[in-house]
Amino acid sequence: MTDREHSLRTRLVQRSRPAAGQRRVVNPPIMRASTVLYENVAALRATRTERAERQRTFSYGTHGTPTTFALEDMIADLEGGYRTRVSGSGMAAIAFGLMPFVKPGEHFLITESAYEPVRKFVKAFLEPWGVICEVYKADGSDIVGRFRSNTKLVYAEVPGSGAFEMLDLPALARETKKRGITLAVDNTWGSGILYQPLKLGADVSMLAATKHIVGHSDVLLGAVTTTKEAWAPVHDMHDAFGICISGDDAYLALRGVRTMAVRLPVHEATTMQICKWASQRPEVAAVLWPAWPSHPGHEIWKRDFKGACGLFSLEFKAPQAKVDRFIDSLKCFQIGASWGGYESLVNLTNIPGTRVVTDWSKHGPIVRFHAGLEDPVDLIADLEQAMKHLV
Numbered sequence: 282m283t284d285r286e287h288s289l290r291t292r293l294v295q296r297s298r299p300a301a302g303q304r305r306v307v308n309p310p311i312m313r314a315s316t317v318l319y320e321n322v323a324a325l326r327a328t329r330t331e332r333a334e335r336q337r338t339f340s341y342g343t344h345g346t347p348t349t350f351a352l353e354d355m356i357a358d359l360e361g362g363y364r365t366r367v368s369g370s371g372m373a374a375i376a377f378g379l380m381p382f383v384k385p386g387e388h389f390l391i392t393e394s395a396y397e398p399v400r401k402f403v404k405a406f407l408e409p410w411g412v413i414c415e416v417y418k419a420d421g422s423d424i425v426g427r428f429r430s431n432t433k434l435v436y437a438e439v440p441g442s443g444a445f446e447m448l449d450l451p452a453l454a455r456e457t458k459k460r461g462i463t464l465a466v467d468n469t470w471g472s473g474i475l476y477q478p479l480k481l482g483a484d485v486s487m488l489a490a491t492k493h494i495v496g497h498s499d500v501l502l503g504a505v506t507t508t509k510e511a512w513a514p515v516h517d518m519h520d521a522f523g524i525c526i527s528g529d530d531a532y533l534a535l536r537g538v539r540t541m542a543v544r545l546p547v548h549e550a551t552t553m554q555i556c557k558w559a560s561q562r563p564e565v566a567a568v569l570w571p572a573w574p575s576h577p578g579h580e581i582w583k584r585d586f587k588g589a590c591g592l593f594s595l596e597f598k599a600p601q602a603k604v605d606r607f608i609d610s611l612k613c614f615q616i617g618a619s620w621g622g623y624e625s626l627v628n629l630t631n632i633p634g635t636r637v638v639t640d641w642s643k644h645g646p647i648v649r650f651h652a653g654l655e656d657p658v659d660l661i662a663d664l665e666q667a668m669k670h671l672v
């Protein structure tokens with residue numbers, strides 16, 4: 282490379298676009314394809330050879346198209362990884378990112394703070410398949426004692442879903458590397474801009490592109506990105522299951538990712554204002570957000586993250602019935618799953634039900650919020666008017 286390497290923010294705008302040298306539009310065109318046509322038999326044979334060698338060829342729709350390749354390249358760059366495979370949802374990405382690295386009879390460690398449906402995947406598939414699954418503490422403090430001679434895979438999520446517990450990933454990666462264990466991480470909260478697990482020693486990073494990358498709550502999409510060493514099994518597993526996405530979805534995700542680096546600081550600044558305000562309120566027992574100074578693990582966040590997003594939780598002192606009325610009376614924060622879009626959302630959590638190692642039973646109701654791109658003044662006023670239901 283002759284030019285100096287551009288910053289990630291610049292690369293998100295400039296890369297994965299149609300090549301120079303012809304009259305062209307700004308965005309990569311949408312390619313909808315199952316069949317790809319060949320000029321002659323020699324071209325068909327050459328493509329098959331190329332597919333085996335490069336593990337990427339525009340040869341048939343399930344193997345991807347120029348539109349999906351453009352998105353994969355963008356996400357690989359965002360994650361600081363070697364290569365990426367995309368799939369139809371964040372949950373699918375997690376499943377296809379984990380399966381290549383553990384087999385029946387082997388031991389798998391999963392954090393108690395994982396996105397809850399991942400535990401369903403464990404119960405519905407991994408365990409019946411014969412994998413020995415064990416849950417470890419969200420902060421990772423008990424993990425070394427749980428390693429067995431047949432432990433093959435550790436799954437982390439940083440920060441944890443709902444309560445945003447922090448974990449020292451570089452320290453965990455040192456332990457897994459020593460033992461030849463694969464370390465996989467759900468990176469949806471940090472999404473590359475804020476956090477790059479592969480640069481901190483993880484082998485596999487999955488994310489729900491549905492959230493920050495798409496950014497507009499209109500596409501479901503997942504991505505698995507790996508180091509060079511972990512790439513082949515992930516690629517082969519995606520091919521084995523015929524995992525692919527539509528050109529339309531890839532196009533929308535590429536459009537979303539262009540503005541991601543400028544959206545996230547707005548989500549962060551708004552959330553900081555809300556947390557400052559909430560921490561002063563007598564109805565609030567705790568602010569759960571890694572960028573908040575009293576949050577457990579805040580120091581790890583400062584060391585390992587480049588910023589924070591708009592997903593946070595508040596613990597309330599009032600009982601759940603009053604908290605339900607508080608949620609019902611919110612107007613800017615609409616009730617709904619998912620997050621990372623431009624709009625503010627609120628959702629229930631199940632922290633005591635999912636944290637099977639750490640005791641959360643003494644805590645009050647915990648509500649998860651996503652601070653969108655609305656004016657923080659309006660968001661705080663909305664929370665304030667609803668708080669009358671908490672007394």
Ligand SMILES: *Cc1c(COP(=O)(O)O)cnc(C)c1O
Nearest residue numbers: 370371372396469489491501502
């Ligand atoms: C939403 C989410 C997922 C799953 O993404 P989908 O695209 O909804 O399947 C996985 N992990 C985390 C942390 C999430 O918030």
